[in-house]
Amino acid sequence: MLQSIIWSDGVLQLLNQTLLPAKVEYISCRDWQTVAEAIRRLEVRGAPAIGAAAAFGLVLGARELITDKEKFWTGLTEIAAALRKTRPTAVNLFWAIDRMLLVASRYDQGTDPAIVVAALEDEAKAIAAEDKEVNKKISLYGAQLFTRDEYAVLTHCNAGALATVAFGTALGVIRQAWSEGKIKRVFVDETRPLLQGARLTAWELAQENIPVTLITDNMAGWVMKKGMVQAVLVGADRIARNGDVANKIGTYSVAVLAKEHGIPFFVAAPVSTFDFTIASGADIPIEERSADEVSSFGGIRVAPDGIDIFNPAFDVTPNEYITAIITEYGVLRPPYDQAIADLANSEKIK
Ligand code: MRU
Secondary structure (H helix, E strand, O other): OOOOOOOOOEEEEEEOOOOOOOOEEEEEEEOHHHHHHHOOOOOOOHHHHHHHHHHHHHHHHHOOOOHHHHHHHHHHHHHHHHOOOOOOOOHHHHHHHHHHHHHHHHHOOOHHHHHHHOOOHHEEEEEEEHHHHHHHHHHHHOOOOOOOOOEEEOOOOOOOOHHOOOOEOOHHHEEEEEEEEOEEEEEEEEOOOOOOHHHHHHHHHHHOOOOOOEEHHHHHHHHHHHOOOOOOOOOOOOOOOOOOOEEEOOOHHHHHHHOOOOOEEEEEEEEEEEEOOOHHHHOOOEEOOHHHHHHHHEEEEEEEEEOOOOOOOOEOOOOHHOOOOEEOEEEEOOHHHHHHHHHHHOOHOO
């Protein structure tokens, strides 16, 4: 399995996901600006992967300031602020940066910056290592939801190894359930406009010989109507206290279709994707991206010049469409406000 993020010898290697599946190429990040640019351009993407990349970005930035004790603390705050501006929706980005700054804040300002940088590097490594473990746990809990053999599932976007440090969330569950013989086929929405489903999810699954059928986004309803899938599994970028879930644009439509067809709709996400500060999905900032992503396909313009374009990168699925949310601490069921409050108060996540 290819790794999206590798930290080696003080350099962050990011698998350039905009080139997949045609080319496997890593970007060597030696400064925080390259990391910020990679997040902005979706060269590294997926909520947990963005968080881990930003954590290492902060290490690279702090390292540049190591010889300047005067500027170290203000510089660190400025770099953190710049990294926060790269993408607005996935809360894992802010979670990881907050976690890094909390580590730095344990040192007083007279401390040798080299000591703080070493602590930051340890924390970024811990964030990456924990993500692997967390995804394994999510996968095991999620696979328990599949009791019937000969199951086909549908997924949207990419919540796989590429979107995380390893294994994946929704795709981790699928991998695990497949290895247990509980899933026989995965239907993958291509996921316009940037084709994370076609380019990344279909590729990840095909590499492991998991049977995959690629469909365009507008085919999902018909596939459900014909009884070709028995469950939907997706990841998340931010989950509000009431269980509303922001995920890749198109997820909401899939959830509505699933409900209409009586198909369970599962979300798999780590606790770092929950935003305990917001009451509902109405408070989730939705990224809007460049019009070019919609007006072109494969680099070729397909829309008339000058046409108005709306390009939200995410949507919010209201909690009533969600059958269960799979976390590393177990499976949450409605009513979500209670289940998520219990999770937030749980000793395990403190
Ligand atoms: O714009 P992207 O490709 O970063 O969007 C990714 C998604 O929406 C994923 O489903 C989500 O981040 C979960 S990844 C485990």
